[in-house]
Amino acid sequence: MESPDKAQLDAFFRSITQRFPAGGQVSSLIITHLLPERPAFLDAMARTTTVAAVLPKPKSANRQVLADVRRSYAVRPLTRGLFAEPNSALELLEEIAPGQDIVLLDIGGYYAPSLEVLTAKFSGRILGVVEDTENGHQRYGTLGQLPCPVFSVARSPLKECEDHLVGRSVVYSAEALIRARGSVLTGRDACVIGYGKVxxxxxQSLRAHDLHVTVYDNDPVKRIQALVQGFRTTATRTDAIHKADLVFCATGNFALRRSDFESLRDGAHIASVTSSDDELELASLERTYRRTAAGDHLTRYERAGHYFYVLAEGNAVNFVHGATVGVYIHLVQAEILAATSVLSYGDHHDPGLHELSTEHRRVIARIWLEHFAR
Structure with missing residues (x-):
């Protein structure tokens, strides 16, 4: 990041942390993407909490950023298995923050499987979780009775800016990879599975690129919303994908399973907005489809009489080009900082899903406008 940009960003985060200070000695365990703008956010977290460890999401970690972060913070490897097994999760917390009050920052519901055990058995105190994504929001929601407060920013109005730009960046990256093979998007049939904000x-971005767009969502209300906004819809996933040249998966919860791949038309391209582990059941194809590299970030799946392509190994395709959404990402990061501050005051919130107050969001918006909308 260029120094003037860094100075501006540091000033913004200092304004946020001054407005939302910690309520005492608090540690944090941070699951995060390591993108070029992320060290400034981590430094802001370090002014609010003691950063016990950073757990980078492995498929989005920028190598240079990772090296830089290692110089300032303890970095631990992240896998789903780490928190799927409560004992290993508990061992990690006891190693890095024994006896401390701690806030868990999450992207994708990683802590959910172990949260009850961590809350009950950790020698310190789990003050709560701050979750960034809709996928994670749903994972905590399915737990039923939560053992501690979970603040979600996934459905915040401040995150809508990021979600809108993420959608654009997904289309940008998909087009760039397809253009690298000498083709274009214009005039093709596309399908979007999942009609949330992203x-x-x-x-909308595909329509602006002159594609014919069909939307499928298993929620009939979302299908009506797609209809009123001028998109074609179908009653089944199979009907949506079988004629599509491009399929964009935006559900966070297995948009395509094994039987769905068989319904894809020959030569279809698949792009995801999240991890392949969450969006595509590609492992089920290992015995029936042969995988070959077909270009940069492009994999061909083929069996007798059928073939299709997967972009970026089925992971979030926009991370191929840095997943850039500009300064709007800092609205979400500021809300995460504010939610961490709220949790740091201890027993003010009952266990369950929570959101930051409207007034707190307005404060963040005003500070952001002062620093980035001059």
Whole structure:
């Protein structure tokens, strides 16, 4: 990051942390993407909490950023298995923050499987979780009775800016990879599976690129919303994908399973907005499809009489080009900082899903406008 940009960003985060200070000695365990703008956010977290460790999401970690972060913070490897097994999760917390009050920062519901055990058995105190994504929001929601407060920013109005730009960046990256093979998007049939905020942005961006767009969502209300916004819809996933040249998966919960791949038309390209582990059941194809590299970030799946392509190994395709959404990402990061501050005051919130107050969001918006909308 260029120094004037860094100075501006540091000033913004200092304004946020001054407005939302910690309520005492608090540690944090941070699951995060390591993108070029992320060290400034981590430094802001370090002014609010003691950063016990950073757990980079492995498929989005920028190598240079990772090296830089290692110089300032303890970095631990992240896998789903780490928190799927409560004992290993508990061992990690006891190693890095024994006896401390701690806030868990999450992207994708990693802590959910172990949260009850961590809350009950950790020698310190789990003050709560701050979750960034819709996928994670849903994972905590399915737990039923949560053992501690979970603040979600996934459905915040401040995150809508990021979600809109993520949709655009997904289409940008998909087009760049397809253009690298000497082809273009224009005039093709596309399908968007999942009509949440990101899926809606993808559909709108595809239409702006002169594609014919069909939307499928298993929620009939979302299908009506797609219809009223001028998109074609179908009653089944199979009907949506079988004629599509491009399929964009934006559900966070297995948009395509094994039987769905068989319904893809020959030569279809598949792009995802999240991890392949969450969006595509590619492992089920290992015995029936042969995988070959077909270009940069492009894999061909083929069996007798059928073939299709997967972009970026099925992971978030926009991370191929840095997943850039500009300064709007700092609205979400500021809300995460504010939610961490709220949790640091201890027993003010009952166990369950929570959101930051409207007034707190307005404060963040005003500070952001002062620093980035001059």
């Amino acid at each position: 899926g809606r942005s993808i559909a």
